[in-house]
Amino acid sequence: MLHLEEILALQEGERVVSILRRSLFTVAPTLLLAALFFATPFFFLFPLLRMGFVGTVILCACIAIGAYLGLKGVLLWDANVLVLTDRRFLVVRQHGLWSRRVIEAPLAGSQITVKRKGWSGALRIGELTIIGQGLSVPVIVSGMPAAETVARNIQGLRDAQSAGFKVRTV
Numbered sequence: 001m002l003h004l005e006e007i008l009a010l011q012e013g014e015r016v017v018s019i020l021r022r023s024l025f026t027v028a029p030t031l032l033l034a035a036l037f038f039a040t041p042f043f044f045l046f047p048l049l050r051m052g053f054v055g056t057v058i059l060c061a062c063i064a065i066g067a068y069l070g071l072k073g074v075l076l077w078d079a080n081v082l083v084l085t086d087r088r089f090l091v092v093r094q095h096g097l098w099s100r101r102v103i104e105a106p107l108a109g110s111q112i113t114v115k116r117k118g119w120s121g122a123l124r125i126g127e128l129t130i131i132g133q134g135l136s137v138p139v140i141v142s143g144m145p146a147a148e149t150v151a152r153n154i155q156g157l158r159d160a161q162s163a164g165f166k167v168r169t170v
Contacts, residue, residue, distance in 0.1 A: 020082040022143035030073035038066030107158040109133040
């Protein structure tokens, strides 16, 4: 599981406002495939066991592949987050076990746009594009549930910070 304390390194007086993850619908195909690999061999349990050693190997391999895909899907979903503090935002992208990329930028001067495509509009899933100071390229966060609400919250945090108000934490 993701340990944010190791990644954040909060500055003095800085507080985490919210932690946002991708929608579970973005992980659903991987979890469905994992469930298929995990459950299908049990429908053919007796024919596989009658095959002897080869059937047992096929049974164990299917269960192992299903467990691996399911665990990997859930862990990568948990590790890819957008963290909003009262001063900055951090995008943590985990592509594999040893491949983590953290992008951070201040809220001041950031611009957020929301885009929806295809079925994601019906599922209320959007793509956030964040352009800000200190970023050489725009940061794209895809699969964000209620993307318009997230964009409004980020803009509200930015406006509150520029006005000098204190932000309530979650």
